[in-house]
Amino acid sequence: NAGVTQTPKFQVLKTGQSMTLQCAQDMNHEYMSWYRQDPGMGLRLIHYSVGAGITDQGEVPNGYNVSRSTTEDFPLRLLSAAPSQTSVYFCASSGSGDGYTFGSGTRLTVV
Amino acid sequence: SQQGEEDPQALSIQEGENATMNCSYKTSINNLQWYRQNSGRGLVHLILIRSNEREKHSGRLRVTLDTSKKSSSLLITASRAADTASYFCHVTGGFKTIFGAGTRLFVKA
Numbered sequence: 001n002a003g004v005t006q007t008p009k010f011q012v013l014k015t016g017q018s019m020t021l022q023c024a025q026d027m028n029h030e031y032m033s034w035y036r037q038d039p040g041m042g043l044r045l046i047h048y049s050v051g052a053g054i055t056d057q058g059e060v061p062n063g064y065n066v067s068r069s070t071t072e073d074f075p076l077r078l079l080s081a082a083p084s085q086t087s088v089y090f091c092a093s094s095g096s097g098d099g100y101t102f103g104s105g106t107r108l109t110v111v
Numbered sequence: 112s113q114q115g116e117e118d119p120q121a122l123s124i125q126e127g128e129n130a131t132m133n134c135s136y137k138t139s140i141n142n143l144q145w146y147r148q149n150s151g152r153g154l155v156h157l158i159l160i161r162s163n164e165r166e167k168h169s170g171r172l173r174v175t176l177d178t179s180k181k182s183s184s185l186l187i188t189a190s191r192a193a194d195t196a197s198y199f200c201h202v203t204g205g206f207k208t209i210f211g212a213g214t215r216l217f218v219k220a
Contacts, residue, residue, distance in 0.1 A: 035210070042199060042210035043154070090153055099144045099156035100201070107151075 002027050006091050006103035013081040013110045021076040021106050023091030029101075031094040032074040033058070034066065036087040037105075043090060049074055081110045115143070115183075115200035116211045123217040130187040132214040134200030135180075143176055144201045145185045148213070154199065157185075192220045 007022045025032065030051045035043035035058075045058030049068040063085060065077040074093075078085060088107050092100040118133045134143070142161045146154040160167045160176045160183065167174045173186040187194055197213040 040212070042212045044210075045208065088151075092154075097142070099159045100146075100154070101156065102146075102153035104153045105151075 004091055004093055004101050004103040006089075006106050008106060009104065010107050011109070013078070013108065015081060015083060015110060017081050019078050019081065021078075021089055021091075021108075023074045023076065023103060024072050025074075025093040025101070026072065027093060027095065027101065028071060029093035029095045030071065031096075032068065033092050033094075033100075034064070034074070034076045035090045035092065036060065036085075037090060038087050046076065046089075078108075083110045086110045115202045117198065117200055117214040119214060120212065121215045121217070123219065124190055126190060126192055126218055126220050128190055130190050130194070130216055130218070132185045132198050132216070134183045134185070134202075134211070136183075136200075136202045137181065138204060140178070140202045140204040142203055143174075143183050144203070145172075145174060145183075146199045146201060146210075148197045148199065150196075154210075157198075187216075190216075190218045192218050194218050 004025045033048035034046040037043050044060050047066040049055045052071050055066050086109050088105050090105050091103040094100045115134045115136050144159045145157045148154045158169045158174050160174050171188045176183045195218045197215050199210045199213040
């Protein structure tokens with residue numbers, strides 16, 4: 001089925017560990033983005049990409065890196081996990097002028 | 112960056128009643144979208160209205176856009192218990208866009 005696939009669905013990290021959250025879409029969308037959602041709040045933009053090889057920072061980029069080597073994939077890297085990064089992470093993609101398609105989310109806990 | 116702010120924060124209604132949620136924003140936009148999020152899940156795109164449109168319908172959903180007041184409303188008619196969710200508006204006028212905290216809708220059976 002066409003859509004946005006995020007892995008893993010759940011992850012527990014220790015403070016200081018690093019990891020990569022995977023995001024892939026098969027709709028040939030140019031725009032992809034990562035958000036975090038904390039309890040009772042909206043989504044905050046971490047990083048986004050308007051095409052392969054192009055990324056830019058969102059509202060809350062510190063502690064995260066991204067790359068976009070292909071149109072399909074947009075991984076999010078946590079460099080040194082901190083408890084403040086405990087959150088639910090959503091990846092989204094969009095074609096020109098269309099609504100966003102969201103992945104099902106990754107629930108991350110940093111202890 | 113663009114931000115949509117939803118109002119009210121929470122809304123509780125009986126099944127069969129209509130639910131109205133509002134969204135306000137501050138700058139010019141290309142389009143405005145409404146999303147639904149069921150607890151613990153990803154957001155689902157409901158409807159998109161472009162800046163040159165004033166009203167749009169999709170099933171039991173009706174969205175209006177007033178660019179002079181920089182506001183939009185989402186009306187859900189004949190609500191069902193399954194409509195219980197959080198609803199977010201999302202305004203786009205560039206690449207850096209932000210979602211508001213949403214309206215939490217509770218539909219009582």
